Amino acid sequence: MKQSKFVLLAAVTLASTTLMNVAVAQAAVESGSGVAATADQAAEATTTAEFSVKAGQLTLDAAPDFNFGETSMQAIIKGDALKQVDNKVSGTHDDSHNADGSIDKAAVDTLQVSDYRGAGNHWTLSANMSQFTNATTKTAVGGVITLGGSQLGLNAKTISTNASADLLTSAAAAAASEKNVEGLSTVSDTLAAGSTLKLNTADLKNIQAGTYNAAITWTLSDGIASEVAAG
Structure with a gap:
């Protein structure tokens, strides 16, 4: 019985930790904080693509x-x-x-x-x-x-x-x-x-x-x- 309680407690603890990590990850981008799109105006954003070139001889x-x-x-x-x-x-x-x-x-x-x-x-x-x-x-x-x-x-x-x-x-x-x-x-x-x-x-x-x-x-x-x- 004690072993069953321990396993259950461990599972609850793991689940809680996972939920907290997900919450932290999701909190990095706040829902609804982006550029709004309406019927009259599309939402636009500009990002960057990059590469580097090493000079030859x-x-x-x-x-x-x-x-x-x-x-x-x-x-x-x-x-x-x-x-x-x-x-x-x-x-x-x-x-x-x-x-x-x-x-x-x-x-x-x-x-x-x-x-x-x-x-x-x-x-x-x-x-x-x-x-x-x-x-x-x-x-x-x-x-x-x-x-x-x-x-x-x-x-x-x-x-x-x-x-x-x-x-x-x-x-x-x-x-x-x-x-x-x-x-x-x-x-x-x-x-x-x-x-x-x-x-x-x-x-x-x-x-x-x-x-x-x-x-x-x-x-x-x-x-x-x-x-x-x-x-």
């Missing part, structure tokens, strides 16, 4: 190598331009200067920039080239690479020894294709064919047999070209 994903093949000493002395053969070279990308990541070493024919920082952001891509140095004799010669085959709307189409040129801007890329939205897209193209190399005439007296390599430095900067130069 501005990145240089890939940059091309250029192989201008093998030519004769006679053609070099004549000053003939060397035509691009492919993008396979004996060396590899040297990206040890980049502590925050590396470019795609397999995509040797691709120039690619990604910008997902959001609308209203701009960028400028420039490039300059060292002298071509003979791997064996260490003799050097300057030159100019004229880029061909790109559909990116390049601002400049030459990469020169010891001279920096603004090759591409986000604005120019956007003008070339509607899919290249500034701050919200990946701009990419292949430079697999059509480029040429013209060596500096004054340096031809230094030419010797062997393989010549030059380092091309690609610099991706945040901002419009004129602002980057001014800064």
Whole structure:
């Protein structure tokens, strides 16, 4: 009998607690306290829906190598331009200067920039080239690479020894294709064919047999070209 009374008391206590919790929850919104709707006037309320966007990064994903093949000493002395053969070279990308990541070493024919920082952001891509140095004799010669085959709307189409040129801007890329939205897209193209190399005439007296390599430095900067130069 005592056990039955205890069970009954516990049940009553639990029911009372539940009713109190419901009452407290219901008391949070007082009945009839809202906006009244009448025959002449509808009731309206405004609430908020929300989401957040995390900004992405501005990145240089890939940059091309250029192989201008093998030519004769006679053609070099004549000053003939060397035509691009492919993008396979004996060396590899040297990206040890980049502590925050590396470019795609397999995509040797691709120039690619990604910008997902959001609308209203701009960028400028420039490039300059060292002298071509003979791997064996260490003799050097300057030159100019004229880029061909790109559909990116390049601002400049030459990469020169010891001279920096603004090759591409986000604005120019956007003008070339509607899919290249500034701050919200990946701009990419292949430079697999059509480029040429013209060596500096004054340096031809230094030419010797062997393989010549030059380092091309690609610099991706945040901002419009004129602002980057001014800064």
